Amino acid sequence: MSYLDQLNDVQRNAATHIDGPVMVLAGAGSGKTRVLTYRIAHLIDTGADPYNILSLTFTNKAAREMKNRISQLVGEGNSKALWMGTFHSVFAKILRYEAEKIGYPSNFTIYDSDDSKSLIRTIIKEMNLDDKVYKPQLVQRRISSAKNGLISGTEYQNDTIIYNDDLQAKKPLLGKIYGTYEKRCFKASAMDFDDLLYKTNILLKNHSDVLLKYQDKFKYILVDEFQDTNFAQSNILKMLAARHENICVVGDDAQSIYAFRGANIQNILQFKSLYPDVAVFKLEQNYRSTKTIVAAANQVIDNNKEQLKKDVWTANQDGDSIKLIKCLSESEEGTFIASEILDIKDNENASEDDFAILYRTNAQSRALEEALRRKNIKYRIYGGLSFYQRKEIKDLLAYFKLCSNPNDEEAFKRVLNYPARGIGKTTESKIMMAASEEGKSPLAIVNNVNDAHLPINAATKNRILEFAHLIKSFQNLSLEKDAYETAQHIASATGILKEFYSDRTPEGISRYENVQELLSAIKEFTEIELSEEEKGSENPRSLSVFLEEVSLLTDTDIKDNKDDESPKVSMMTIHSAKGLEFPYVFIAGLEEDLFPSQLSVNSRSDLEEERRLFYVALTRAEKKATLSFAATRFKYGNMQYNEPSRFISEISQDLIESPTIQKIEKRELISKKNYALVNHAVRKKLVKPSQSAGSAISIEEINQLTVGTKVNHDRFGKGEITGLEGEIPNRKATVEFQNIGKKQLLLKFAKLQILK
DNA sequence: AGTATCGTCGTTTTT
DNA sequence: CGACGATACT
Numbered sequence: 001m002s003y004l005d006q007l008n009d010v011q012r013n014a015a016t017h018i019d020g021p022v023m024v025l026a027g028a029g030s031g032k033t034r035v036l037t038y039r040i041a042h043l044i045d046t047g048a049d050p051y052n053i054l055s056l057t058f059t060n061k062a063a064r065e066m067k068n069r070i071s072q073l074v075g076e077g078n079s080k081a082l083w084m085g086t087f088h089s090v091f092a093k094i095l096r097y098e099a100e101k102i103g104y105p106s107n108f109t110i111y112d113s114d115d116s117k118s119l120i121r122t123i124i125k126e127m128n129l130d131d132k133v134y135k136p137q138l139v140q141r142r143i144s145s146a147k148n149g150l151i152s153g154t155e156y157q158n159d160t161i162i163y164n165d166d167l168q169a170k171k172p173l174l175g176k177i178y179g180t181y182e183k184r185c186f187k188a189s190a191m192d193f194d195d196l197l198y199k200t201n202i203l204l205k206n207h208s209d210v211l212l213k214y215q216d217k218f219k220y221i222l223v224d225e226f227q228d229t230n231f232a233q234s235n236i237l238k239m240l241a242a243r244h245e246n247i248c249v250v251g252d253d254a255q256s257i258y259a260f261r262g263a264n265i266q267n268i269l270q271f272k273s274l275y276p277d278v279a280v281f282k283l284e285q286n287y288r289s290t291k292t293i294v295a296a297a298n299q300v301i302d303n304n305k306e307q308l309k310k311d312v313w314t315a316n317q318d319g320d321s322i323k324l325i326k327c328l329s330e331s332e333e334g335t336f337i338a339s340e341i342l343d344i345k346d347n348e349n350a351s352e353d354d355f356a357i358l359y360r361t362n363a364q365s366r367a368l369e370e371a372l373r374r375k376n377i378k379y380r381i382y383g384g385l386s387f388y389q390r391k392e393i394k395d396l397l398a399y400f401k402l403c404s405n406p407n408d409e410e411a412f413k414r415v416l417n418y419p420a421r422g423i424g425k426t427t428e429s430k431i432m433m434a435a436s437e438e439g440k441s442p443l444a445i446v447n448n449v450n451d452a453h454l455p456i457n458a459a460t461k462n463r464i465l466e467f468a469h470l471i472k473s474f475q476n477l478s479l480e481k482d483a484y485e486t487a488q489h490i491a492s493a494t495g496i497l498k499e500f501y502s503d504r505t506p507e508g509i510s511r512y513e514n515v516q517e518l519l520s521a522i523k524e525f526t527e528i529e530l531s532e533e534e535k536g537s538e539n540p541r542s543l544s545v546f547l548e549e550v551s552l553l554t555d556t557d558i559k560d561n562k563d564d565e566s567p568k569v570s571m572m573t574i575h576s577a578k579g580l581e582f583p584y585v586f587i588a589g590l591e592e593d594l595f596p597s598q599l600s601v602n603s604r605s606d607l608e609e610e611r612r613l614f615y616v617a618l619t620r621a622e623k624k625a626t627l628s629f630a631a632t633r634f635k636y637g638n639m640q641y642n643e644p645s646r647f648i649s650e651i652s653q654d655l656i657e658s659p660t661i662q663k664i665e666k667r668e669l670i671s672k673k674n675y676a677l678v679n680h681a682v683r684k685k686l687v688k689p690s691q692s693a694g695s696a697i698s699i700e701e702i703n704q705l706t707v708g709t710k711v712n713h714d715r716f717g718k719g720e721i722t723g724l725e726g727e728i729p730n731r732k733a734t735v736e737f738q739n740i741g742k743k744q745l746l747l748k749f750a751k752l753q754i755l756k
Numbered sequence: 757a758g759t760a761t762c763g764t765c766g767t768t769t770t771t
Numbered sequence: 772c773g774a775c776g777a778t779a780c781t
C-alpha cells in the first residue's frame with residue numbers, strides 16, 4: 001500500500017501493530033499525527049468498521065485536521081463514521097444519549113468556567129461566608145480537582161484526610177460548598193466541563209449494560225496527547241478498553257505541560273504497568289528542526305529527572321545558532337524582536353506567517369505588540385478572551401440556553417435584566433430565594449409570579465410577567481423554527497441588535513460585529529447537510545442542537561477573519577503553541593521568576609513542568625530560535641529587576657550566539673535612567689550570583705580592575721587592560737587584546753574574566 | 757436602578 | 772498598571 005511507504009520503519013510498525021495495547025512515545029516533531037492518521041486508515045483498510053473506532057484528541061482543531069487527513073486517505077464516507085473528537089465532546093455526546101440513566105435530561109446545558117465560578121460565588125454569598133477566605137477561584141479549583149480525581153461531593157465531605165487539610169487551611173466548609181454546588185448544577189440541569197468526564201465515569205461504573213455497549217462499540221481506541229490526560233480521563237479509557245484492550249496511546253512525556261490542571265504524567269509513565277504486554281514504539285527522528293535546535297532542546301530536557309528516556313535526533317542541517325538577546329527593558333526586548341523579524345524577513349525571504357513570538361504569560365504581549373505596531377509589522381494574538389467568553393456573546397447565548405433548558409440558573413440570571421427592563425438586584429434575589437425555597441427553577445417562579453406570594457410591587461410584577469412572556473415566546477419559536485430564525489428573532493426582539501447598532505463607539509461596533517458573527521455561524525450551522533441519523537429527528541437544526549455543538553468550541557476553532565488574510569506574525573503563550581510549528585521562533589521573557597514562574601521554583605516537579613514548557617517552546621522552531629530576556633520589567637505597575645532564566649544556561653554555549661557588544665552599544669532607546677536600572681540589576685546579581693555562563697562581571701570585580709590586569713574575553717580572547725575611565729555603572733576599560741588589538745569595553749556588559 | 761469611585765488581585769488554561 | 776467586583780452615591 002502506497003501510503004504506508006510514506007512512513008519510516010518505526011512509524012510504520014506503530015501504525016500497523018493492530019492487536020493489543022500500544023504506546024507510541026513520540027518526540028517533538030517526529031510525526032505522531034502522521035502515525036495516528038495512517039493507523040486509522042490502515043485499520044479501515046484491513047477491514048475494521050469505522051463505526052468501531054474511537055479517536056480522542058484534546059482540541060477540536062486537532063480532531064478536525066485529523067479527520068480531514070483521514071478522509072483523504074480512506075474517503076469521506078469512511079471518515080464520517082469515525083468517532084473522532086475531544087474527550088469532552090465525545091463524552092458529552094454519550095452523556096446526552098444516556099442522560100436519563102444518571103437522572104439528567106438530555107438537553108442539559110454545559111456551564112463554562114465563568115458560569116460555574118459565578119454559581120460558586122452565589123453559593124458562598126448565600127452561605128454568608130467571607131469571600132476573602134473562600135475565594136471563588138480557589139473553591140473552583142478545589143472542586144475541579146476533586147472531580148478530576150473522581151471524588152464526589154459526599155465523598156469529599158466524608159473524607160477525614162481532606163477535611164483535616166481544609167480545616168488546617170481554615171476552610172472547613174469547602175466540602176459543604178462542593179456539595180451544594182453539585183446539587184445546584186443538577187437542579188439547573190447543567191454540567192460543568194469536569195462533569196462531562198466525571199459523570200461519564202459514574203455512568204460507566206454504575207451501569208454495566210451501558211459500559212458493555214460502549215466497550216463493544218469502541219473496539220479500537222486511539223488517544224492523542226496522552227501525556228495530558230487526567231485521572232478521570234484515564235479511568236474512562238481503562239474501563240472502555242478493558243474488553244478488547246485495543247488501545248493505542250500517543251504522547252510525549254517531555255511535552256506534558258498541563259499538570260497544573262490535573263493532567264497526570266504518571267498515566268504515561270506507568271502505562272506499561274497497566275498493560276504489561278504493551279508494545280512500545282519510540283519515534284525519535286525529528287523532521288521539524290535543525291540539529292542545533294534539537295540538540296539544545298535535548299540538553300534542556302535532560303535536566304529533568306522524571307522522564308522516559310528518548311534519543312531525539314534529526315537528519316536535518318545544523319542550521320543557525322540559537323540567538324540570545326539581552327535587553328534592558330521589556331520595551332527594548334520588543335524593539336529588538338521587531339527589528340530582528342524585519343532583518344530575517346529581508347535576508348531570508350520569509351513572510352510574517354513564518355514567525356512566532358512565544359511567551360510565558362499573556363501580560364507580556366502588550367510591550368511586544370507595541371513594538372511590532374511601531375514598526376508596522378502585522379501580527380495576530382492568540383488566546384486572551386475567547387469569542388464565546390465575550391459578554392455580548394454570552395448574553396445572547398444565555399437567551400438561547402434558557403430556551404433549550406428552562407432550568408438553567410446562570411442563563412436566567414444573565415438575561416433577567418439584560419437589556420435593562422427594570423428588574424434589579426433586589427427583585428432578582430427575591431426570585432432566587434423563592435426558587436430555592438420551593439425547589440423550582442427561577443423561570444418557573446417567574447412564570448407564576450402572580451401565584452407566588454412575593455413582596456414585589458405591582459409595577460415590577462408586570463415587568464416580570466412581560467419578561468416571562470418574552471421567554472415563553474422564544475421557547476415556542478425555538479421548537480418550530482430552525483436555529484437561525486430563532487436566533488435572529490431573539491437578537492432583534494430583545495433589542496440587543498439595535499442597542500449595539502446605534503452605539504457607534506469602537507466597542508459598540510465591535511460588539512455588533514461579534515453578534516453578527518455569531519448569527520452567521522448559526523446560519524452556517526443550519527445549512528449543514530443532515531446526516532442519516534439526523535434525518536429522523538424532529539428539528540435537527542434547532543437552536544438546542546446548535547448549542548450542543550457550540551458549547552465546547554473555543555477560539556482557535558473559529559475561522560480567521562476572512563477580510564484580512566495578509567500574513568501575520570503569531571503571538572501566543574507557549575501553552576497555546578503546543579502542536580504548532582514555525583520556521584522562526586522567538587521566546588521572550590526568559591527571566592527567573594517569570595520563566596520559570598516564581599510559583600514553580602520551590603518544587604522540583606513544578607520546576608520540571610516549566611522546563612518541559614521551555615522544551616515545547618524550543619521545539620516549535622524549524623530553522624531558528626531566538627531567546628531574549630529583559631533586565632527590568634514592569635510587574636503590577638512596579639519595576640522589577642530580573643536575572644536571566646536558569647534555562648538559558650542549560651543550553652551549552654557553543655550552540656548560542658550572543659549579540660556583539662558593538663551591537664548592544666548601538667541599541668536604540670537607552671536612556672540614562674535605564675543605565676541606572678541595569679546597575680541595580682547588576683547589584684542584585686551580586687547578592688545572588690547567577691550560574692549562567694558568560695554573564696557580565698560583577699561590580700566587585702570591576703573595582704578590582706587596574707591598568708595591567710590580564711583578562712579573557714569570550715570572543716576577543718586574552719588581553720591586558722591599558723586604560724580605565726568613567727564611573728560605575730558606565731565605567732569603561734581599554735583592553736589591548738593579543739589577537740585583535742585595542743578595544744573599548746563597557747564593563748557592565750563585557751563578558752570578561754579576570755586572569756591571574 | 758443605574759453610575760461613579762474604591763479596593764483587590766494578579767501563571768499557564770486544549771475543554 | 773489595569774481589569775473586575777463591591778460598595779457608595781445620586
